[in-house]
Amino acid sequence: MATVKSIAAAAGVSPSVVSAVLHGSKHVRVSEATRARVQRAVDAAGYVPNHAARALRLQRTGVLALVLPKLDNPVYHRLVDGIYDAADAHGYSVLLGDGIRATSGSLMLQRMVGGGQVDGTLIRPGATISEDVLTQIRAGGGPIVILDDVSAEDHWVALQDELGAYLATRHLVEKGHERIAYLGQTRYQHDRVVGYRRALSESGLPAPDDYVIHSLQGTHDGYERFPTLLDLDPRPTAVLVNNVTTAVGVLAAATDAGLTVPDDLAVIGYHETTIAADLRPSLSTVEMPLYELGRVGVDLMHTALTGEPVDSHTITEPLPRVIERQSTA
Amino acid sequence: MATVKSIAAAAGVSPSVVSAVLHGSKHVRVSEATRARVQRAVDAAGYVPNHAARALRLQRTGVLALVLPKLDNPVYHRLVDGIYDAADAHGYSVLLGDGIRATSGSLMLQRMVGGGQVDGTLIRPGATISEDVLTQIRAGGGPIVILDDVSAEDHWVALQDELGAYLATRHLVEKGHERIAYLGQTRYQHDRVVGYRRALSESGLPAPDDYVIHSLQGTHDGYERFPTLLDLDPRPTAVLVNNVTTAVGVLAAATDAGLTVPDDLAVIGYHETTIAADLRPSLSTVEMPLYELGRVGVDLMHTALTGEPVDSHTITEPLPRVIERQSTA
DNA sequence: CTGAAAGCGCTTACAG
DNA sequence: CTGAAAGCGCTTACAG
Structure with missing residues (x-):
């Protein structure tokens, strides 16, 4: 394995010069001719600086x-x-x-x-x-x-998680829904619940506490928690699901419950992902940057x-x- | 930041002994009392060996x-x-x-x-x-x-990719299908095509060349390549898709083409993944180890x-x- | 049972 | 414009 030392020997210079050619230096100045000679030796040997030695020396x-x-x-x-x-x-x-x-x-x-x-x-x-x-x-x-x-x-x-959830919820409102639930992680992403509530209150729509259904993230979690939504009275006609993986499970559970999406239940997922477009029905999402x-x-x-x-x-x-x-x- | 040297000083021993306590050594033997003293110093300082120095010294x-x-x-x-x-x-x-x-x-x-x-x-x-x-x-x-x-x-x-494709194809044969296509990556995973063909020939079923449809892997690729399958004459009633992500796209394309899965077209995907169970229709797969x-x-x-x-x-x-x-x- | 010394490969002030 | 030396933190033969 090539080292600065072997490269230096091959180019007929000292290790300091090799290092200066490779990384520049405030203290060491090399002539163009020397630089070219060193560079040729580096290329010929396929030299790559040893990561551990560099890390040890530079402390990063x-x-x-x-x-x-x-x-x-x-x-x-x-x-x-x-x-x-x-x-x-x-x-x-x-x-x-x-x-x-x-x-x-x-x-x-x-x-x-x-x-x-x-x-x-x-x-x-x-x-x-x-x-x-x-x-x-x-x-x-x-x-x-x-x-x-x-x-x-x-x-x-x-x-802008508050805004993301607000926009997703507004989308459901604009589609004419009046009973809109939220299903998903609530503990770590409380902003989203806040945005959801803001969109509802702005439109004068109800947001009873039990319309916010806590679920872990994941397709299976969405599937498992979905029945909670069915038990609500009056039953929601739309749901914002946090996040999109959980929404995949919600779609499956809705289908299994005999509901047609979006006619019986509209669903929008938080975050965009390639699979959303390739599901049937395909899944609306709110894309975050x-x-x-x-x-x-x-x-x-x-x-x-x-x-x-x-x-x-x-x-x-x-x-x-x-x-x-x-x-x- | 603690070093072997600082730990050695704290424990009143030499660096060699610290190293021996931490990693063992053929050459250095330490008494139980010394070992305990060193260990205490290590714990107290929350000492972790420097990765770069170790890597440089050990050459790994x-x-x-x-x-x-x-x-x-x-x-x-x-x-x-x-x-x-x-x-x-x-x-x-x-x-x-x-x-x-x-x-x-x-x-x-x-x-x-x-x-x-x-x-x-x-x-x-x-x-x-x-x-x-x-x-x-x-x-x-x-x-x-x-x-x-x-x-x-x-x-x-x-x-055993040949066997995996063989078993997946056999599954379709056992379901009564007689015209079975293969859609997916063929260049890098030719074994799978071989296994597919073996299952068909064993059952005396036809495997015309155009029943093997090349596609890159990915939901979108499966969606795009699916129409090729529709153009086949006679049209296949079942398809083995390599791999499962491509199969998700095939399911979507089949739905969009007005086909009902599995009645008009049965689909099995190569490799298991959590989403397969959470699609509707859920996707049969062949799980590989x-x-x-x-x-x-x-x-x-x-x-x-x-x-x-x-x-x-x-x-x-x-x-x-x-x-x-x-x-x- | 323990310590002093060398060296892994690198960069960088310092000396010339 | 270039070289010799020190040192980053570690492990390991070697000496005692």
Whole structure:
């Protein structure tokens, strides 16, 4: 394996010069001829700097950790895209972690804490990520950026979740519905419930407490919780489901209950995902700027790592956007 | 930040002893009293060894790269589970990479090649991973394990894909179908076409060439390619779709074409995924042992890394299993 | 049973 | 414009 030393020998210069050619330097200045000679030796050997040695010397790794509640939730694809694109732009690579596996004492958690394996951690909080784990990551010392939530202790980037739920609910109102329920995660995403209620109260529609049905996220959870909605009196004619995976389960449960969507029940899911268009009936959704969330999250992390002041904020562009499909037609 | 040196000072011993307590050693023997004293200092400081320093010294990182064609294909979830479980058991952590991003010249590729950032790479080949990239990873020097394919140049673990397709097709035959098509990826997974043909020929059923319809994987691809099937004469009454994501698109296209599933067209998808049960009609599938594929892949990688001979083989247990749902009922 | 020293490969002030 | 030396934090033969 080539090293700076072997490259230096091949080019007839000292290691300092090789390093200067590769990364630049304030102190070392090299002539054009020397630079070319070194570069040729680097190319010929296919030399790549040893990551561990560099990390040890520089006290940073160029690796960011990204922890998501559940890797298999398709709504995160655009978020991950944004993260990777911004990370590439800044020269970071990304260590993708599943919140389900980042339990206390896990290998995955250890690498985010204290071992200096990552420079910082981006976290999308959720039911699978315990407060305990968050505390441990915080104790690790590296900067943290919270995605899609505000945080008193960490840097954060938020979405207009209140607005997203408001727009989704308004869409149902505009379709003429007067009894609109909310089904989904309520604990971690309370803003969405608030937006839902605002749309209803603005239109003078009722929003009884039992119209807000708590459910975990996931197709199966949506399927299981759906009967609660059937028992309501009067029964809702439309439902906003948080999030889109849960909505898939709701569609199945509605079909099994003999309801026709959207005639007997209109359904809109929170977050956009490719499958929504390929279901029958296809699923209306409200698309949130998850790609931008990822990009901005990494930008903030980069700012934090360079020691500059970090401007935590809510993403307002693009706005949440309702995508109408068969389930609310 | 605590270091071996600071821990050694706190415990009143030399760094050698700290290292010996943490990792064991053939050469260094420590008394029980000393061990306890060191352990107390480690716990008190919350000391975690510096990853970069360890990697540099040991010339290995304890990190494995895993490259999948498309991270957002849900069929990989069980595979990833198996990978992570086995990696945890052996003390490796996993760097998850998207084949779409591991292009020539990408950061992601660089870290798998030469920089010593990972000890080895597990790859599931597919349309998104070019031969060129594979060549570069091979040139990187670390061991490679190919998942779900055989390889002349690398270690590999395969699945009984011929058998899986055979069983799925037999299921359709047993349901009384006589004109059975195959729609899906044919280039990378030719075994499946072979198994499909075997089931048909065993039953004396026709398998004209145009009954095998090539399609890329993905819901949208399945949707787009479906009309080809409608044009066949005589029109098939059943179809095996490779893979399950493509099958979701086929279901949608069939519905849009006015066909009722399974009465007008029975559909079975290759690979199991949670969404199959939550579609309406729910989708029959043939489940392959992907979890075991992941586990065995990591086991083989571990064997390769310890320098022992690697037994590349096909996983025969559990057997592929047909899960019957509404789409073939 | 324990300590002192070397070295993994790199970058960076410093000296020339 | 270039080289020699130190040191990041760790582990491991070696010496005692």
